Amino acid sequence: QVQLQESGPGLVKPSQTLSLTCTVSGGSISSGGYYWSWIRQHPGKGLEWIGYIYYSGSTYYNPSLKSRVTISVDTSKNQFSLKLSSVTAADTAVYYCARAQRGFDLWGRGTLVTVSS
C-alpha cells in the first residue's frame, strides 16, 4: 500500500531555510488525481495547512505563509519537498506530508522540526 515518509533536519537555526522531503512508496506520485500536501502542527496546537502541489507542478499555498514557502516535486525520485525560508521559533512544529484527493486520506508519521540557535 502507499506510504509517505518525511525526512530532513530536526533542528534549524533562526533565519535559515527549513527543508523537508516526503518520499512516496508503494505508488507513483505521478498518478493523477492527487494533490501532495504539507501540513504542520505547533506543539500542543491545531493543524495548519501549508500548501500542496500537483504532479504537474501546480502549487497552492496558505496565504499567511506564501511569501516564505516553496513546494516542489521530483517525479523521478517519487518525492515532493517543502522549503520554508527565514524561519523563527514560531515555525517550530511537527511537519506532516499528506495525500489529498477526497480529503487528506494518507499521512506520513510527521517529523518534529525545532528552530533554535
Place this chain on the structure above:
Amino acid sequence: QSALTQPPSVSGSPGQSVTISCTGTSSDVGSYNRVSWYQQPPGTAPKLMIYEVSNRPSGVPDRFSGSKSGNTASLTISGLQAEDEADYYCSSYTSSSTYVFGTGTKVTVL
C-alpha cells in the same frame, strides 16, 4: 484565511452520542461540499474519518457520521466508545483553492 471554529471540548459517557460543530463562512464550508473530519489520538498522525461532508472511508465505523447546514458542518459519534477519545479536526476547501482546518475539539469519554 481564518481557522474554522470548533468547540474546544465535548464529552459523553460510553454509548451516548456527541456532536462536534465546525463553523466557517460562505467562502469555505458554506460553498463547497469538500468538508472532511480527522481523528488524532495523542502522539499520532491524523486519520481521515469523513470526506465530502458525509462519506466514510473504508474501515471507519458507521458510528461516525457527518452533515452540513449552511456555513456549519457537524460530526456525530454515536454509541461513544473509549477508543473514540481523541482530538478531532474539520477541514474545508476554500474559494481561494486552498484548505483551512478547524481549531480542534478534544473528545473525552467519561
